Amino acid sequence: MNNFSNIAVIGVGIVGASIAFHLARRGAKVTLINAGESGKKSAIQPATAVSFAWMNARDKNPRHYHLFNRRSLDMWARFVGWGGELRWASTDDGAREIVERAGVLQSWGYPIRLLSGEEVEALEPRLRPGVVTAASYTDIEGHADTGAVVGACVERLKEWGADIFFQTRVTDLARSGLDITAVVTDRGEIACDAVVLAGGADTAALAAMADIDVPVYYTFGCTILTESVPPVFENVSVVHSPRDCPPQTNFRQLPNGSVMLHGGAHGRVYDGGSLGQSDEEVQRVVDAVARVLPAIEGVRVREVRRGRRPIPKDGHPILGFAQQVPNLYLSVTHSGVTLAPLIGECAAIEILDGAQIDFLARYRLERF
Numbered sequence: 001m002n003n004f005s006n007i008a009v010i011g012v013g014i015v016g017a018s019i020a021f022h023l024a025r026r027g028a029k030v031t032l033i034n035a036g037e038s039g040k041k042s043a044i045q046p047a048t049a050v051s052f053a054w055m056n057a058r059d060k061n062p063r064h065y066h067l068f069n070r071r072s073l074d075m076w077a078r079f080v081g082w083g084g085e086l087r088w089a090s091t092d093d094g095a096r097e098i099v100e101r102a103g104v105l106q107s108w109g110y111p112i113r114l115l116s117g118e119e120v121e122a123l124e125p126r127l128r129p130g131v132v133t134a135a136s137y138t139d140i141e142g143h144a145d146t147g148a149v150v151g152a153c154v155e156r157l158k159e160w161g162a163d164i165f166f167q168t169r170v171t172d173l174a175r176s177g178l179d180i181t182a183v184v185t186d187r188g189e190i191a192c193d194a195v196v197l198a199g200g201a202d203t204a205a206l207a208a209m210a211d212i213d214v215p216v217y218y219t220f221g222c223t224i225l226t227e228s229v230p231p232v233f234e235n236v237s238v239v240h241s242p243r244d245c246p247p248q249t250n251f252r253q254l255p256n257g258s259v260m261l262h263g264g265a266h267g268r269v270y271d272g273g274s275l276g277q278s279d280e281e282v283q284r285v286v287d288a289v290a291r292v293l294p295a296i297e298g299v300r301v302r303e304v305r306r307g308r309r310p311i312p313k314d315g316h317p318i319l320g321f322a323q324q325v326p327n328l329y330l331s332v333t334h335s336g337v338t339l340a341p342l343i344g345e346c347a348a349i350e351i352l353d354g355a356q357i358d359f360l361a362r363y364r365l366e367r368f
């Protein structure tokens, strides 16, 4: 059993919010600290605000990481638009990829099934998929309203008496011996007996304040929101356009009718100088989606959200106490929307009960 009861959580994206929620629910005194500009939109937003927020275990490998995502997916209950994910291919190579992946996922017990072109059109009559050489549908997937989830966690944390410091930037971590004793911010010091780092793409910089090297990089990503249109889907909640016909796009409709598009030039390292995805690239994504979803043809883009995806060096989460700093808990991951419920629950068990969860063993910092 740890003696941690006064815990500072740095970063209130979906991962930090979930961890804080689970800690406070168990009775811990929690202080939330988040930089960020409440009410103002900055050019680069936290990953959670930008996220496409597809909750899935479809493209997660190897099997242990697939199961980790599946477990978290099964924990989502509220704030979620279920309906499943649909994708198709237009070439023979693309068809092979879909069929092979469906076979692997089925052998892992994941409910994915293959569809014909006619079945795709019957499932979603407003799609114009063109040539369909293979298609798949995973009906247990969905998407989340990340703003609502984080907002609900923060509201509940307020009710439970958490201290909340927004627009507060952490500048250092004060230490005595190996342990952190206080979080130093631009508004003063906050004493604590344990610290959770959930700073997304900035986690490496935060960990460096405790002389810890966390191998996380980030890529630039954006999501594009259209003006509201009447309902475009009958059944599914997330669609991936053919991966064999660039540009690859994903799209989903939000409850307010806006269609969220995600795609374009991904995988770039953000260099601090450029926002990456140019207006021309944004337009390419819009045009590509309009070809298969005519309902958005000519519809105005209302907003483009740009942010960074935090990605640990091997693509898998980094979770748990850092060996060199025993009261510093690290939590950084891609697919943080899918994984937030499970990470929050596991972190609270490890922080408050002193337990070591066996299925997190692969995700420790020390593997690097």
Ligand SMILES: Cc1cc2nc3c(=O)[nH]c(=O)nc-3n(C[C@H](O)[C@H](O)[C@H](O)COP(=O)(O)OP(=O)(O)OC[C@H]3O[C@@H](n4cnc5c(N)ncnc54)[C@H](O)[C@@H]3O)c2cc1C
Residues within 6 Å of the ligand: 010, 011, 012, 013, 014, 015, 016, 017, 033, 034, 035, 036, 045, 046, 047, 048, 049, 050, 051, 052, 053, 054, 055, 056, 168, 169, 170, 171, 198, 199, 200, 201, 202, 203, 206, 220, 221, 222, 223, 262, 307, 308, 309, 310, 331, 332, 333, 334, 335, 336, 337, 338, 339
């Ligand atoms: C375009 C895009 C699409 C994505 N699509 C999906 C998807 O479909 N499904 C999925 O599961 N995941 C997706 N992801 C990934 C997912 O969004 C992230 O893994 C998740 O949001 C990370 O959440 P987080 O809480 O760790 O980080 P963030 O949301 O980035 O939050 C970190 C917080 O830490 C704060 N912070 C940082 N440094 C400091 C400091 N020094 N002091 C105080 N506060 C600080 C920041 O202000 C920020 O609020 C996507 C990401 C992007 C960018």
